[in-house]
Amino acid sequence: MSIARIANLTVRYGSKTAVNDLTVEIPDGCTGLLGPNGAGKTTLLKTLLGFLIPTEGSGEVLGMNIATQGLAIRQRIGLMPEMDCHIPGMNAVTFVALSGELCGMPSKNAMSRAHEVLEYCGLGEARYRNAETYSTGMKQRLKLAQALVHGPKLVFLDEPTNGLDPAGRDEMLALIRDISHGKGVNVIVSSHLLPDIERTCDGVIVMRSGRVVQQGTITELRSTTEVQVDVELREPVPAFAQRLSDMGARPIREQGSSYRFAFPATLGNLGQAVFITAKETGAQVRGFRPAQRSLEDIFMEAIE
């Protein structure tokens, strides 16, 4: 089942073409939208929100036409914009409640729902404070809360972890993972931080110059064609890598103390081979697992 479908979409700003003949189907669940700056991600989001009238092509979100049913679409989706934003001059609960009222919720329902959503987003007592006094992390949570207040079926998150410290990022990602799995909310995340996408999303769409250049589920995209193994050592041991490649393994990458090798089938039991080599070279194996292509590899491959 798909939550959004775009066919031959072209969007121009004046003479500049932002999205060119784009055809894409976004599946339900949590989808990552990737691409370098200027790839058309934001334009795609805005088109899906019904803000832009496409120059050519058509599309639908949750079964509604993007060109004519913008309001109905926005009734059922939430947007967490990239930039800092809030409605000024009020505290966070009032702001989130107002966001709910703007979606048509009666003010009493909006207020109780605002408390509920802010609590869920981890804003606790800070919700009685004015958003102007918030830290970056709190602003991000607040933006998420206002996007969720009206119970949307689809949420767009634009760079949701921007500016967060590691703990804040973890919590934000856990929230995104939670709403998109088992809570009946579909999520589209646009982010430059690929590990974030890896941790939250089921599928990805990679865009470049206004076109989709790669799409699929993360599991599918990450599988490798040959047998590759990641070996993590306690500390870098060049002899270990040398020895393994002498045995016929092909080194693919080396980063700090972790190594990736492609193994020919002839090498037999991989675990044994790695352990023996480690023992001979005095390396301590800290981890050992079948390699997956990282999202970064997939991304770089797709856009180059």
Add this chain to the structure above:
Amino acid sequence: MSLSQNPMMNAAISPPSNAGAMISLERASRWYNQVIGINDVTCKIPTGITALLGPNGAGKSTMLKLITGQLKPTTGQVTIFGMKPFANPNVYRRMGYCPEIENNYDEMTGRQFVTMLGAMAGIGRNELGKRVNDAIEQVGMTANGDRKIGGYSKGMRQRIKVAQGIIHRPDILVLDEPLNGLDPIGRRDMMNVLNDFASEGKGVLISSHILYEVEQMTSNILLMSKGRLLAQGNIYQIRGLIDKHPHRISIETNTPRPLASLLLSLPFILSVKFDRENPRMMEIETLEPDKFYSQFPEIIMAENLSVDSFDSPDNNLEAVFKYLITG
């Protein structure tokens, strides 16, 4: 074990090599009236890339401001090339700084902006043009140097900021969140620029939130927490010290039960737990991971068992830091 007994600081006091130390802090503290920015920090920052890490409010910005001479330490000392940096042009001449804030020179071209700051740095008129070209080329902005900054992407803005920081050929470059907001390509390019700069035997100090990026750039870190320096030095060394605490390792194998009973007979294994969903997976907990890691291959080889994968979910910088910071 509480942090005060944590051996981390001992490791910190003897970083691998002090020979190339360019920046050194000696019991430096800085208060803002009653609010503490950094508290009693002693460290040496060598050449090469050093990453300054820590949660929000840990004192990273204060630290950078002390190092770049924008603030004076309340107590203690900060020295750079043996000089005190506060309001000291002799230090500024040898240091480049890229603040996190966006500049507002949107109407200037990148080249004009770099030229202006180069002139301010006191580069002579006849040499300025060439220096600007060099700096812009070094950050890979030659093609876009003559466009207005207002039309730049975030990555281009960051790079032009770096160009402005290296125009006077400093020996140290200090950058506040240089990778923030960059797309993966911009990030990779920026890392290359910084690596190139550092490979000339110069110092680079960056602050960052994104640990996996840092992992790709350097293994030399400073970790701040609540105004104090929590750990410094080589990531692997720090990781080694953390091994003294309970450690989880998950193992995937065809023969989970026989392997489990073997492992349970080892004295340093605290627990073995089977995964609820995947019967081939189990997770063990040990207090002495070092022993486990060195004996595990022996067991596997001796009993001729096969292991499909094993690794520790705690075995990355992110987990290490979470552990250190939350205690």
Add this chain to the structure above:
Amino acid sequence: MANQQNPATEMGASVSPIADLTYRNYDGPLLNRAARWWVVSLAVLRPMMKNKGYWAMGGLCLLIYIGALMQLYFTGGIQDAVNPGQIDKSHKYASVFLSYFGFTTLFLYVVALIVGAGSIAADNKANAMMIYLSKPLTKGDYLLGKWMGVFLGIFLIAAAPPLALWVYCAGSYAGQGFFSNEPLLIFRVLLLAAFVSAIHASLIVGISAWCKAQRIASVIYSGIYFILGTIIVQVSRDGWRPAPPDRLVQYLSIQGCIDGLSKLIYDLPTSGFASSFQRGEAPKMPSALPILLIAAVYIVIGIAAARAKIKAVEVVKG
């Protein structure tokens, strides 16, 4: 759904005895979209109700009409106290209202600044447009909401004090032909308040939309208001004497236009005070159409300016 896996089967209940207090969907009632702009208006009005400056201005306006009340009280109703012989009896009280309205125009301009200068400028600064327009809300809903909020804010102060005076007159002078001679007076009061509020609201919202800070919008509106006002007064005056009421140039500025509207609506060529200084022939009424046209132009310019600036997407230059 998270808690459907393990229902308390023996009870026959379909829900788990442990509630899931994390995120849940909202499936409560939703109001009709037609009322959506009103939510925006309320968001303008709510903080205003807590603004001390706003109520201070309201107090000053009220004080001015209390002055009128005192005048009427001590002179025992309108009688012939104000300007004997010059005004026919169908406009006696109107002349009082017109005179005292003139004293409040400056305060109404300040109220416009307080209520309206930040209306959209603050949203621009906080990027609130992105929030508003990502909701099921059109640009028109947003603008109407903002405009109406500002309008009502000014209208309250423009209308309530003269209404209070009117209520006093109605109570005290009904026997002296207050109702029979001037039955339309209350409508004149409300109509003038509405016109003044509409002009201020449109212009200040229009300017606010183009600014990123309340202060900037205030400065720009003040600049236009006073500089244009001074120029027009200079251009239209007769040497050292003020322009006669039928000279239309004087109604081109914002306060000129408001002044003209007040004359039209109360159907008097000059205020009671001014006329007592006037000698010679009786002043002529200015013609209505040009003044109405000027007012309409101000309102349209303001709204059009705001409309041009409000966008859901900022088009990237390139």
